[in-house]
Amino acid sequence: MAHILFVSYFFTPDSLSTAVLMAELAQELQAQGHRLTVITTTPHYNLEEKALARQPLRPRWGRWVQESQLSGIQVFHVQVAPKGSRIWLRALDYLRYHLFGLWVGWFLVPRADVIFAPSPPLTIGLHAWLLSLRHRAPFIYNVQEIYPDVAVKLGVLRNRLLIRLLQGVERFVYGRAGRVAVISEWFRRDLLQKGVPPARLAVIPNFVDVDFVQPHPRQNTFSQELALDDKFVVLYAGNIGLTQGFETVLEAARRLTHLPDLHFLIIGGGARFDWLARQIQAQGLANMTLLPYQPRERVPEIYATADLCLVPLKRGMAQDTFPSKIYTIMAAARPVVAAADPDTELAWVVEQAGCGWVVPPEDVHALAQAIERAYQERGQAAAMGQSGREYVVEHHARPSVVRRYHELITALTGRPS
Structure with missing residues (x-):
């Protein structure tokens, strides 16, 4: 089985849906027999005290890097500020996460067999590529949203030079990734038009825990x-x-x-x-x-x-x-x-x-x-x-979707199930 290094900006005990999704995916891959290490941020989006009590953080390198355990998975947390209406400052949080995250991945994480990096942010792909050089391992770039296209359509990005720069980053990441996992067939078609080779693309949708979310009485x-x-x-x-x-x-x-x-x-x-x-x-x-x-x-x-x-x-x-x-x-x-x-x-x-x-x-x-x-x-x-x-x-039940990730990882790493 493989040692998988998760590089995810969102992860529990943050209770954002993306954080929960990535935590459940990590736990399921661990249940398949893989070893997991995670580099993420401190809870900053939707912090729940109960979630933090279940997964308490303790200092690893002052307040800048903290550590927790999730079902035996070692999780490193880079300190970022709580999210607010500070959109322009988010870039500074990304920079801090990447700098300290690279330090953690370079010096504190044992050699990984594969790196898994879900976007956004787009720069997480560069982060994964640099860590792949250190660990001499391929990385999977998981496209949850297509950037910078989303930001351009929203009008958040208007500077043509910056748009071209980010499009260059996008092409670089697609070109260096061992696999690009997209969550929809429509995403795959979009990336094909951007020049990503078909053999590098894998369509694996997101999942939902159908045992946790079930129909309940309307009056509750x-x-x-x-x-x-x-x-x-x-x-x-x-x-x-x-x-x-x-x-x-x-x-x-x-x-x-x-x-x-x-x-x-x-x-x-x-x-x-x-x-x-x-x-x-x-x-x-x-x-x-x-x-x-x-x-x-x-x-x-x-x-x-x-x-x-x-x-x-x-x-x-x-x-x-x-x-x-x-x-x-x-x-x-x-x-x-x-x-x-x-x-x-x-x-x-x-x-x-x-x-x-x-x-x-x-x-x-x-x-x-x-x-x-x-x-x-x-x-x-x-x-x-x-x-x-x-x-x-x-x-879209969890077991069938996770099995496809398991198969992708074992095929990419060459490690048998």
Whole structure:
């Protein structure tokens, strides 16, 4: 079996969905017989005290590098600041992570057989390449979002020189990676157009723990705490950031105020959380509740509280990113309205699974119409939710997806199962 060095910017005890996904993947690969070491950051996105108590950090090199254990996996944490509305300072956090992470990987980690690096950030690929030189091992670049394309489409990146520089970094990483693992077939097509050889690409989707996220009664402790038992609840749970079209969601909520028992519930955090809170208050939207991230153990009952879930991407975003929350929605047997461009993985999954409706991004009329249809046709919506559950259990349960990573790693390292 192989010694795998995980280089991931997000990892537990941070409770961000990406952090949990990577921690579960590491634990599953360990269960397959591999040895794991992780280089990540200190919890900075969605810290839960219970999670930190289960996986306490202790100093390894002052406050700059700390260490924890996760089911016997050694985890090194580079100190970064808590995430806030400090987008331009995030580059400094990335720089600190890369510098100290390289020091850890160079001097503290025994020789690895393969390095696994999920993006974003894009520079994690350079980090993995440098460590691959030190360990004389190939690296797998795991593309969760296609950068810099996402940042360019959002308008975050406008400087042409910087865009060309990052595109050069992107090509360099694709050219040096032993394998490029993408989470969707549409990502694979995009990278083929960018010149990545087909033999270097592997399509391995993300997974969901279908035992943890299961259908639960609509009336539960969480819905009772929020007095939502007698409401038709439209839920969004996750990152409140730049890729989601919350302007459209706000306008749809305003247009649907004639349905007094329809209520929007938004749970999460991110760069636009404060902006969204101000908008809800300024517009007097009494049919909308905004909450910060909740403890992970409450996820099943949060989704059980929903009658309908939203995945409201902005125009063009579904081409370069794939919101894995769709799998959580499906595992909870809840129908979805997804704002997604045509001919994208998100649109294909929803239509293939028959688990909801796909509407054009940033189309207020279409979004409001789809929500009202689900409100009026609740029996059909519930059947769609059940169809989603059946689909995700068959195609995106954790064991089958992890097995594909296991096979990729053993083929790349030449170490037999």
